[in-house]
Amino acid sequence: MSDATTTVAELIERSNRLGADPRTTNYAGGNTSAKGAAVDPVTGQPTDLLWVKGSGGDLGTLTEAGLAVLRLDRLRALAGVYPGVRREDEMVAAFDHCLFGRGGAAPSIDTAMHALVDAAHVDHLHPDSGIALATAADGPALTKEIFGDRVLWVPWRRPGFQLGLDIAAVQRANPQAIGVILGGHGITAWGATSAQCEAHSLEIVHTAADYLAERGRPDPFGTQVHAALPEAARRERAAALFPVLRGLASTDHRQVGHYSDTDVVLDFTGRERMPALAALGTSCPDHFLRTKVRPMVVDTAPDAPLETVLARLRELHAAYREDYRAYYQRHATSDSPAMRGADPAVVLVPGVGMFSFGATKQTARVAGEFYVNAINVMRGAESVSTYAPIDEAEKFRIEYWALEEAKLRRMPPAKPLATRIAYVTGGGSGIGRATARRLAAEGACVVVADRDVASARAVADQIGGPDAAVAVQVDVTSPAAVATSIADTVLAFGGLDLVVNNAGLSLSKSLLETTEADWDVQHDVMAKGSFLVSRAAARVLIDQELGGDIVYISSKNSLFAGPNNVAYGAAKADQAHQVRLLAAELGGHGIRVNGVNPDGVVRGSGIFAGGWGAQRAAVYGVPEDQLGAYYAGRTLLKREVLPEHVANAVFVLTAGDLSHTTGLHIPVDAGVAAAFLR
Secondary structure, three states: OOOHHHHHHHHHHHHHHHHHOOOOOOOOOOEEEEEEEEEOOOOOOEEEEEEEEOOOOOHHHOOHHHEEEEEHHHHHHHHHOOOOHHHOOHHHHHHHHHEEEEEEOOOOOOHHHHHHOOOOEEEEEOOHHHHHHHOEOOHHHHHHHHHOOOEEEEOOOOOOHHHHHHHHHHHHHOOOOOEEEEOOOEEEEEEOOHHHHHHHHHHHHHHHHHHHHHHOOOOOOOOEOOOOOOHHHHHHHHHHHHHHHHHHHOOOOOOEEEEEOOHHHHHHHOEOOHHHHHHHOOOOHHHHHHHOOOOEEOOOOOOOOHHHHHHHHHHHHHHHHHHHHHHHHHHOOOOOOOOOOOOOOEEEEOOOEEEEEEOOHHHHHHHHHHHHHHHHHHHHHHHHOOEOOOOHHHHHHHHOOHHHHHHHHOOOOOOOOOOOEEEEEOOOOHHHHHHHHHHHHOOOEEEEEEOOHHHHHHHHHHHOOOOOEEEEEOOOOOHHHHHHHHHHHHHHHOOOOEEEEOOOOOOOOOOOOOOHHHHHHHHHHHHHHHHHHHHHHHHHHHHHOOOEEEEEEOOHHHOOOOOOOHHHHHHHHHHHHHHHHHHHHHHHHOEEEEEEEEOOOOOOOHHHHHHHHHHHHHHHOOOHHHHHHHHHHOOOOOOOOOHHHHHHHHHHHHOOOOOOOOOOEEEEOOOOHHHOOO
């Protein structure tokens, strides 16, 4: 046995290499292990251990903290008390009695496979090429033809202790073998060293892929019956369909969406045999646990009138829900978990692409990636045989497995704004930046919209990248630019829930010094810009039928008549009344419209940094660097207002506790009596 530190380091490096290659395994799919020795601090003696990727981890990003660490002698002793396949789930709880010390990550269901196979290093992977053979009707014969006795066939069995025993028995009986194809599932390989194990895994993956490429039929999905729409038309249609699809997919639980129009997706959705193959569903447990038992397939032509397609979506969704309920009722037993939801996780639209849904952007994206894996699997299996996934009853046993239910219950509680999609104008600096950060911290997916797209990108990157935040460039005075940015929002996350009209600027001049251009630019950005954004956003919110929030960042100047401020104050008063007007108009759609009235926000403000601060300081006769203190000094609480304080108010208005509040303006001014609402 090798030194424990070296063993673990080699395992992590191997796992990361395998997990980084999508041809080898999918996100969070498969697991790897290594056996070695470490000193037991109780006895002072070396103890044989198993390090194995824990439950829920991802090979590509695996670290030592993601490994479960167990005593090998105790794991193998479980074979002596194994109660049989009908009670094999009980063995997962027994793994806790085999932990070494604190044990690291929670052991996964595949731990037995890694412990019982008599090899120092074991890989269990879900490569598309391997699953293609595993789901081929002629899988056993193909495995024999391709690999001889070097790789053996193991018939389908649900992951668990018995599968570990099955693989170990095959290995013992075939000492020449380097691995197995697991029917309906994936591959397992082993080796005496980490390098040998990795080489064996890659040999199986690449040999299978080469065989499919060389021997496979060129058009396993049949002829093309629907050509993809041109890119611009395709994305326009996708942006029109997505909010409706998201609303339908959120019937039971609100979802975030992901859109894909890759060549693989467009080719599959346009082929003659796509509907029949899609109806068979996916096979590998990692696939259908994320994509549901089968996708929803739209049967309209790519260029059908939009209203026709939207009406058909609602019909197909209702039929999908009925089919899913029937599937549940066919297979549920008295001890099955309750049905989790009957909405589709994947929707295929010929000529347009694939829409996938999940509780987060990442889970929605990953669901789509897994369905692409499934497409590749179907192509491979159909090219050399017939695609024959595991049967529906087996899928149900895994989808509603008590162990899967327990895993779901272990997930941390959702944040207040989880599944909400927020669009923040002027998000690249000041109040907008603080608001975008706060909404993201509370679980929202955030679109940072700004005329300065570089600053917007910087904020989005700081928040956490495309699964959490994206940047869009927008000039809020342009209807076309606003419409494009809203469409980009929809394509990024599936729809829209929360709009923050924050973009603004100001010029401090007396009435006689204020030009028409001064007046126009401030009204264009704030009054007109808020109107344009609210109008474009409302179309999406109404189509989704999920309600929503529109928040205006107005100003105490919408109420308070300050000096040298006519254009800015009038524009803010316009925004303030838009709040009341839109609250009255949109309430019937469940859309709440509220406002926030800050006092002057000096520190961190783009407006103040752009010259407004110097102008206002001159009006009040104070040094510019003392302007914040001046504003604070005239308030009842004697406190300066910062961008984060405004962001706090936006969060409070939208997080749910004020669900019955609309048409309200919240002052965030530390107490300016002249701006009290009357």
